[in-house]
Amino acid sequence: MAMLKSCLLLFIIFSMGNTEVTITRDVNGLDGLDVDLARRCPDTWIKSGLRCYKFFSHPAKWITAERNCQRLGANLASVRKKQENDFLLSLLPSSTPTWVGAHDAIVSSNVCPTLNGHWMWSDGTVFSYSHWCAGEPNSNPHGYYSCVEISYSSNRCWNDIGCFYSKPYICVKELRDRHADPQLL
Template sequence: FNGRGFRYIPKPMSWARAEKNCQSMKANLASVHNMEEYHEIQRLIMSASHEYKKTWIGGSDAQEQNHWFWIDGTPFLYTNWCPGEPNNHGRRKQDCLQMNHGDHKCWDDVQCHRPKPSVCAKKVRFIY
């Protein structure tokens, strides 16, 4: 989709372990650049798990609070935060981005150690 391949990883892992797992496949946790990509990733999760599971994608503000970036280095321009997010709820250090949160299936900042499934993405090279 848009020159990238996405892969849903059902095994729950921390955000850091999920990113290491993606790297082992020469990929990164998925960055999301528009609503069409977001819906495509949601379709992938739904077809694999038969529900809109809360899932890690590649956003983090661990380096500096409220300065979100994508682990793959692409610009963090599109967002789909749930109302009131990101919020470091309960003054906890919530530095990692999960998708499919709440009724709107939007983004939420959560603690990075929580085990969740993940989506990896990498550029696809077409051979003609």
């Protein structure tokens, strides 16, 4: 009967589609069956941790790039730590300025100058890490530099720039729901 349950469980798991299965024995080496499920990234996406990434070389304006990502169940990439920034840079052809999901919450410094420079991520991730180039963000006098490109200059750092420029972009999708697992924030 245990074998039948195990086979049924495996059948259900494999029929779910986008999963990887690891079968292990319990810590005591007993005949128990422990199944660990981990979702896979879609084809052509690259997995790192609990996220899937895809670089799109076809240039688009920032808002178009974000909408393109959303159509794929993703957002423009957010960066939470140095290792993630380094990973994103590894996806790019060298020195290719590329959109990520950071944007200034206040578009024009003329509207509310004290709030200009309040950076956010399009996927709702807390903006707690940055890798700005020297002198950045500099939000030009008219407040038009409201989006972020990575891999700017030979230093491969971040630059704030007008969202109306067309650039390649990186999308990211979570393998697990961030709201269900607060450690993913």
